[in-house]
Amino acid sequence: xxxxxxxxxxxxxxxxxNLRPQIANPKLATNNPTFTTIALEKPFCMFDGLxxxxxxxxxxLYAMVxxxxxxxxxxxxxxxxxxxxxxxxxxxxxxxxxxxxxxxKIADVANVKKISEVLEQYLFRVGDDVTCLYDPNFPDVCNPxxxxxxxxxxxxxxxxxxxxxVKEQTxxxxxxxxxxxxxxxTIDTWPGRRSGGMIxxxxxxxTLMFFLVVGFLAxxxxxxxxxxxxxTTKCQTPFE
Amino acid sequence: xxxxxxxxxxxxxxxxxxxxIIGMCGIALTAECIFFxxxxxxxxxxxxATNNDDIYGAAWIGIFVGFALFNLSVLGIIGVIKSHRTMxxxxxxxxxxxYGFEVASxxxxxxHRDFFTPNLFLKQMLEKYQNLEPANNDDKWMSxxxxxxxxxxxxxxxxxxVNGPSDWQNYRSVFxxxxxxxxxxxxxxxxVMDVQGIPVDLDGCKLGVSGYxxxxxxxxxxxxxxxxxxxxxxxxxxxxxxxxVIFKS
Numbered sequence: 001x002x003x004x005x006x007x008x009x010x011x012x013x014x015x016x017x018n019l020r021p022q023i024a025n026p027k028l029a030t031n032n033p034t035f036t037t038i039a040l041e042k043p044f045c046m047f048d049g050l051x052x053x054x055x056x057x058x059x060x061l062y063a064m065v066x067x068x069x070x071x072x073x074x075x076x077x078x079x080x081x082x083x084x085x086x087x088x089x090x091x092x093x094x095x096x097x098x099x100x101x102x103x104x105k106i107a108d109v110a111n112v113k114k115i116s117e118v119l120e121q122y123l124f125r126v127g128d129d130v131t132c133l134y135d136p137n138f139p140d141v142c143n144p145x146x147x148x149x150x151x152x153x154x155x156x157x158x159x160x161x162x163x164x165x166v167k168e169q170t171x172x173x174x175x176x177x178x179x180x181x182x183x184x185x186t187i188d189t190w191p192g193r194r195s196g197g198m199i200x201x202x203x204x205x206x207t208l209m210f211f212l213v214v215g216f217l218a219x220x221x222x223x224x225x226x227x228x229x230x231x232t233t234k235c236q237t238p239f240e
Numbered sequence: 241x242x243x244x245x246x247x248x249x250x251x252x253x254x255x256x257x258x259x260x261i262i263g264m265c266g267i268a269l270t271a272e273c274i275f276f277x278x279x280x281x282x283x284x285x286x287x288x289a290t291n292n293d294d295i296y297g298a299a300w301i302g303i304f305v306g307f308a309l310f311n312l313s314v315l316g317i318i319g320v321i322k323s324h325r326t327m328x329x330x331x332x333x334x335x336x337x338x339y340g341f342e343v344a345s346x347x348x349x350x351x352h353r354d355f356f357t358p359n360l361f362l363k364q365m366l367e368k369y370q371n372l373e374p375a376n377n378d379d380k381w382m383s384x385x386x387x388x389x390x391x392x393x394x395x396x397x398x399x400x401x402v403n404g405p406s407d408w409q410n411y412r413s414v415f416x417x418x419x420x421x422x423x424x425x426x427x428x429x430x431x432v433m434d435v436q437g438i439p440v441d442l443d444g445c446k447l448g449v450s451g452y453x454x455x456x457x458x459x460x461x462x463x464x465x466x467x468x469x470x471x472x473x474x475x476x477x478x479x480x481x482x483x484x485v486i487f488k489s
Contacts, residue, residue, distance in 0.1 A: 031448030184366035
């Protein structure tokens, strides 16, 4: 009993134990959460020592909106039953118990041949299946897209598939929020302050243009005046 | 003007030299503007879709001004050699007009250059990329141009979006409405492709695993050439004008 309290206290302080679902390593999956999906780390070594060899086990993943109340629902509650997790937890996935003895190595994702295997073993993406909602004959657990800008919580259950009973469960995860999209119309395209180059070019060229025109007009003016004077004085010297 | 015969000769030689330099500058300006207008990077559709391609206008003016400068310098040289008064007067007036045009071209290029902000291209990309329901034919033409240009840009340059792939994730866009988020967090062109043009690992690309998607933005590739050319049109024009002024006075 005391051990349990210590573990709980540690969990409370620094989340040293993995007794609740965790979001996938952000260094691995940089695009997470997105606007309709959240990728979770599979429950490695959470259900150690609970599986008796005589029976077969599976891990069920449940999801619900943060504001929903976690009440007792049948194990097979679907997305539609709870209107997307708003009325309570729904079953989002069922997969084999991850192998605690040889967990996938994150470093292996750099290897093109191993990446799909590593991703498959390491994480589960909630909201991945776009089509299953509209397929009446979909046989498996349907995992439709989540709602945007909504906070979700997740929970893993260890289920004895043969007996159909829950052997163990994790705590509800910390709230995880899907992304909110900004409107493209809010993007401001105004360039803001003008560059120095533009100001220099515009001002200097305008000034030069002004002086040139003034100079040209002045020279014409003086030519005409000089001509007029020359003609009035009847001076025949050619203008050079 | 000059006292001795050598003085006149010296002055004439100076004028001819100046005209030769102006003529060469004119040719160079024409060449530069032609290079800009020929649009080596095929970025024109992006500019066209902003409804403001002033910088191309500036470059076109630059082509003709460069050519005019060259012709005028020939006229000037002949005028100086023959000491023909009318010819020189025509030279000065035409030079003044050409100068006015080049001032316009230069200022336009410099001003328009300031408008090439990442946001300008970002907004346009979000609103026009894959837009199959354009408002009118003009819009359709622009959307197709933008889609084509972006597809090619991202694939060829291994870049994604204007600032990076997150552009497709942070904003609502035509692309977002047309494609599911889980399947297409960003266009397929953002994925690292193998030699056959198939994403190396699609799931890795969708999740944003580094090495399986292109995480740099395309802004530098778009603005780089445009900025450089606009800079050339503006400052080279400016230099020519300054030289012309110094030489004339």
